[in-house]
Amino acid sequence: MTAVKHDVFQAIADPTRRAVLQLLSQKQLTISEITAHFPISRTAIAKHLGILSEARLVSGEKVGREKIYHLHPEPLTELKQWLAYFEQFWENKLSILKHVVEDDE
Amino acid sequence: MTAVKHDVFQAIADPTRRAVLQLLSQKQLTISEITAHFPISRTAIAKHLGILSEARLVSGEKVGREKIYHLHPEPLTELKQWLAYFEQFWENKLSILKHVVEDDE
DNA sequence: ATTATATAACACCATTTGGTTTCGTGTAAA
DNA sequence: TTTACACGAAACCAAATGGTGTTATATAAT
Numbered sequence: 001m002t003a004v005k006h007d008v009f010q011a012i013a014d015p016t017r018r019a020v021l022q023l024l025s026q027k028q029l030t031i032s033e034i035t036a037h038f039p040i041s042r043t044a045i046a047k048h049l050g051i052l053s054e055a056r057l058v059s060g061e062k063v064g065r066e067k068i069y070h071l072h073p074e075p076l077t078e079l080k081q082w083l084a085y086f087e088q089f090w091e092n093k094l095s096i097l098k099h100v101v102e103d104d105e
Numbered sequence: 106m107t108a109v110k111h112d113v114f115q116a117i118a119d120p121t122r123r124a125v126l127q128l129l130s131q132k133q134l135t136i137s138e139i140t141a142h143f144p145i146s147r148t149a150i151a152k153h154l155g156i157l158s159e160a161r162l163v164s165g166e167k168v169g170r171e172k173i174y175h176l177h178p179e180p181l182t183e184l185k186q187w188l189a190y191f192e193q194f195w196e197n198k199l200s201i202l203k204h205v206v207e208d209d210e
Numbered sequence: 211a212t213t214a215t216a217t218a219a220c221a222c223c224a225t226t227t228g229g230t231t232t233c234g235t236g237t238a239a240a
Numbered sequence: 241t242t243t244a245c246a247c248g249a250a251a252c253c254a255a256a257t258g259g260t261g262t263t264a265t266a267t268a269a270t
Contacts, residue, residue: 013118014125014228018187026195032246044229046247051227065237065246073195080188083125089130090178137216149259151217156257170216170267186254 008075010057017048021071024058028070113180116160122144122153129163131178136172
């Protein structure tokens with residue numbers, strides 16, 4: 001499924017994948033355990049995990065007959081950095097407001 | 106083009122759309138001006154602007170025969186908040202390290 | 211009044227996405 | 241040694257995505 005690389009932006013675009021990340025942030029889980037939280041098939045979850053793996057947001061290790069996935073949040077720094085650039089265009093509005101208030105006193 | 110709603114996560118998933126946001130952060134631009142920066146058709150750019158508009162990241166006002174688009178970065182707060190949750194799972198590693206160093210002194 | 215421009219509105223297309231079901235295989239439990 | 245289980249791989253599908261080109265319309269410039 002999808003030989004081309006998925007980046008972190010695409011990986012988090014899907015709500016199911018975001019929910020999977022949320023789950024894995026609490027506790028490492030097998031594919032079946034993750035599937036139990038969603039109304040879709042195990043195969044579909046496995047595909048989502050594949051996309052998250054391509055984006056290096058999770059990794060899975062085989063243990064016996066099951067595969068345990070755990071969160072790898074580091075690639076989110078790319079997202080954070082991208083966001084940081086845009087913050088100057090709206091969080092600044094707060095500091096401008098602050099100045100207005102300060103000028104008022 | 107896509108009657109269903111696009112959220113901010115989907116909106117920023119595409120690299121062209123991220124580049125458009127970047128452009129609009131510098132200066133408001135017409136559709137044609139934006140198109141000049143990309144190797145794709147004006148129609149394609151207009152569709153991307155439609156998706157960005159659905160996510161409330163941009164808005165366009167008709168001025169004469171052209172339509173001027175400007176950035177509306179506020180919806181990115183949703184992304185920022187989502188990210189904030191995950192930061193505890195990796196930025197913490199720095200503070201743990203910090204403790205180790207502090208314990209060393 | 212005519213012509214050129216900027217965009218909107220369509221119709222169309224190939225590929226990707228998000229899902230399914232089926233079948234095969236390795237591992238654990240009876 | 242059967243049987244049950246967790247997963248991988250494959251084939252398939254409908255809808256969405258990211259593009260194209262054509263045509264129509266309103267506005268600006270000659």
